[in-house]
Amino acid sequence: MYEIRLHSRGGQGGVTAAKMLALAAIREGKFATACPFYGAERRGAPVVSYIRIDDAPIKVYSQIRKPDLVIVLDMSVMETVDVLQGIREDGRVLINSPHQVDMQGHPTYHVDLTGIALSLNLVIAGSPILNTPLMGALAKMGFVSFDSVKDAIEETFSDKRNVAAAKLAYEGLGQ
Amino acid sequence: MLTIATGNKAVADAVKDARPAVVAAYPITPQTEIVEQIANYVASGELGSRYIPVESEHSAMAACIGASATGVRAFTATSSHGLVYMCEMLHWAVGARLPIVMANANRALGPGWNIWAEHTDSLSMRDTGWLQVYVGSVQEAYDATLMAFRIAEHTNVLLPVMVNLDGFALTHITQPLETVDPGDFIPPMELPHAIDITNPVGYGTLTPPGEYYKFRWDIERSMRSAAEVIEETQAEFGKRFGRRYGATEEYRCEDAEVIVVAMGTLGKEMEIAVDTLRSEGVKVGSMRIRWFRPFPDLDLEGREVVVIDRDYSFGFGGIVAHAISSKYDVSIYSVIAGLGGQEVTYDDIAGFVRDRRPGEEFWFGVDA
Numbered sequence: 001m002y003e004i005r006l007h008s009r010g011g012q013g014g015v016t017a018a019k020m021l022a023l024a025a026i027r028e029g030k031f032a033t034a035c036p037f038y039g040a041e042r043r044g045a046p047v048v049s050y051i052r053i054d055d056a057p058i059k060v061y062s063q064i065r066k067p068d069l070v071i072v073l074d075m076s077v078m079e080t081v082d083v084l085q086g087i088r089e090d091g092r093v094l095i096n097s098p099h100q101v102d103m104q105g106h107p108t109y110h111v112d113l114t115g116i117a118l119s120l121n122l123v124i125a126g127s128p129i130l131n132t133p134l135m136g137a138l139a140k141m142g143f144v145s146f147d148s149v150k151d152a153i154e155e156t157f158s159d160k161r162n163v164a165a166a167k168l169a170y171e172g173l174g175q
Numbered sequence: 176m177l178t179i180a181t182g183n184k185a186v187a188d189a190v191k192d193a194r195p196a197v198v199a200a201y202p203i204t205p206q207t208e209i210v211e212q213i214a215n216y217v218a219s220g221e222l223g224s225r226y227i228p229v230e231s232e233h234s235a236m237a238a239c240i241g242a243s244a245t246g247v248r249a250f251t252a253t254s255s256h257g258l259v260y261m262c263e264m265l266h267w268a269v270g271a272r273l274p275i276v277m278a279n280a281n282r283a284l285g286p287g288w289n290i291w292a293e294h295t296d297s298l299s300m301r302d303t304g305w306l307q308v309y310v311g312s313v314q315e316a317y318d319a320t321l322m323a324f325r326i327a328e329h330t331n332v333l334l335p336v337m338v339n340l341d342g343f344a345l346t347h348i349t350q351p352l353e354t355v356d357p358g359d360f361i362p363p364m365e366l367p368h369a370i371d372i373t374n375p376v377g378y379g380t381l382t383p384p385g386e387y388y389k390f391r392w393d394i395e396r397s398m399r400s401a402a403e404v405i406e407e408t409q410a411e412f413g414k415r416f417g418r419r420y421g422a423t424e425e426y427r428c429e430d431a432e433v434i435v436v437a438m439g440t441l442g443k444e445m446e447i448a449v450d451t452l453r454s455e456g457v458k459v460g461s462m463r464i465r466w467f468r469p470f471p472d473l474d475l476e477g478r479e480v481v482v483i484d485r486d487y488s489f490g491f492g493g494i495v496a497h498a499i500s501s502k503y504d505v506s507i508y509s510v511i512a513g514l515g516g517q518e519v520t521y522d523d524i525a526g527f528v529r530d531r532r533p534g535e536e537f538w539f540g541v542d543a
Contacts, residue, residue, distance in 0.1 A: 065520070
């Protein structure tokens, strides 16, 4: 089982990102679950979502303690949240950043999701849409194919720019 | 069609496919998505129900009672404080023999204010006469809700059914979901005592002691018949749609010397604990109780039992543990865990089994 913990702020689309990745995995014949951790969160507050992907039905409902991958959609949450908590020794990190980031030696990927969203004017209520470009970066990392990501995005959103954003992130992923 | 859905969406989809004539509802976390999604289906024309947005849960159940009494299918959803607010009407729906279906997102009762999973809300309604099923996955939430209509409306039952799913843990998790075309699996509802305006009679009138007890016995007789109807319905569902359910779900129980029992999502997660313990040489199996009313026959003889109660009856004990001890002469280690959404992992569950002290009660997380 592969376990992913996604850190974002309420309103940035982290929950929908988790759902889209689960959908893309299921379309490829895998089993997946996505769940938000609901505390007293509200728009702007740090929030956490979990994604599990496996070849067999998933029976776990409790939170992810030892993630294989940590995704950080908004680096400012790192000021108050220890995003690396419990990460596996060989765990990887994916960060929304235009620059390389050192995450205590963990293999760390970066992609400028915010820049991509702004370049396509993918903005809702003043916030750049980060979750659809994120799907492209995850496809590049090999979790699912880009075709599955494209299908999952199109099933979730009608605006074609979302797929274009995923494509840009697919091409722009750095390590 | 295979897709993904939350537990709430799965319930709403099952309701859409069962096509009730009336949905009366009041929103409450964490079930709000159910009634929102149904409202969307009604607004888009995908579901031809009459949707009544009422001012309270008490009224939601009252509206369902009114609708059902005319002989049409009715549905509502609630949770926690909403459920206990409609308590009076829950009894009424049973006494009036109305096959209403309701989803309840299991949630703790306040204060302290808490929106997370616990089973005390529905278990405190266990003596109303509602049938109660507790589900453990998104797919099961869909399947059980669909089956609930057929079971409730069966001529040998004619009692309401409550489908319980863990608040947030299941209502808000996204998992694969395969919906079905129910076809004639859910036949049109026929209520023998439906209100007929061409033949006026009195309903719910003063009933003297000499008659009242007969109505009560008739409810119990139907509750006993319900066990068979549930079995038959689940078998037919399996035959038609390929997914099989029992009154309980057993995992690696065949040669088990210890059985761990729970309901809802903990009852799924404990299967992982069973695998861990088996690899350590412990002969353990798990039994997830799905139907709590009518209470099923459990194969527990000669085994040690660890019961995890996500509920409590103050001054008495864990409700599931005591339901079992009142029916079976077995040694029980009663674990109280997961109250108000308390995090309980498969490692914790394995620990409960390893450290079991038969005959005792243990509150997880409390230093006694």
